């Protein structure tokens with residue numbers, strides 16, 4: 001999609017209930033004028049691959065939010081992929097435990113798809129990061145589950161919380177793993193005409 005000239009009058013809307021995304025935007029000086037969490041069905045389609053899934057969900061979130069003239073919307077979806085397997089947000093502690101046991105001692109991929117919308121125009125990017133999780137013992141998994149930090153996190157962990165102790169290595173975008181790859185999000189907002197650099201200057 002072609003880039004739009006900067007428009008200092010545009011209002012930024014965050015289409016996300018995720019406090020992480022709000023905090024990450026604030027890190028680069030962006031404070032949305034409004035937060036409008038989308039409500040969509042995040043069930044993967046049969047046989048859907050993780051990257052295509054993350055992109056579809058981010059686009060669907062971006063289409064689900066009502067926008068007024070003069071507003072630009074930012075949505076994202078973070079998905080943990082173990083091979084072709086999609087790991088969303090665990091429904092309960094038992095599912096979080098099973099995700100963590102599957103991820104233990106292996107490399108997986110975290111994909112965050114970002115979608116920016118202005119009017120009917122959409123700009124999207126997917127950012128993939130390889131993440132290595134150390135081998136986890138049962139006491140480590142249980143202690144982590146007891147923190148409750150797994151709740152609402154794709155794959156059942158958050159690198160920015162206590163699970164940071166489980167992750168010796170990543171290759172890619174740290175902010176992408178946390179939920180919003182800042183360089184790419186800033187690039188999409190700029191393409192849509194939102195004056196990002198006015199905010200960071």
Ligand SMILES: Cc1cn([C@H]2C[C@H](O)[C@@H](COP(=O)(O)OP(=O)(O)OP(=O)(O)O)O2)c(=O)[nH]c1=O
Nearest residue numbers: 016017018077078153154157158159177178179
């Ligand atoms: C892997 C990982 C995920 N996460 C979080 C980011 C996302 O909030 C969440 C994945 O769920 P998402 O469906 O991407 O987002 P959400 O439901 O929290 O919010 P919304 O749909 O309204 O935008 O997992 C972390 O915070 N740290 C991590 O290390």
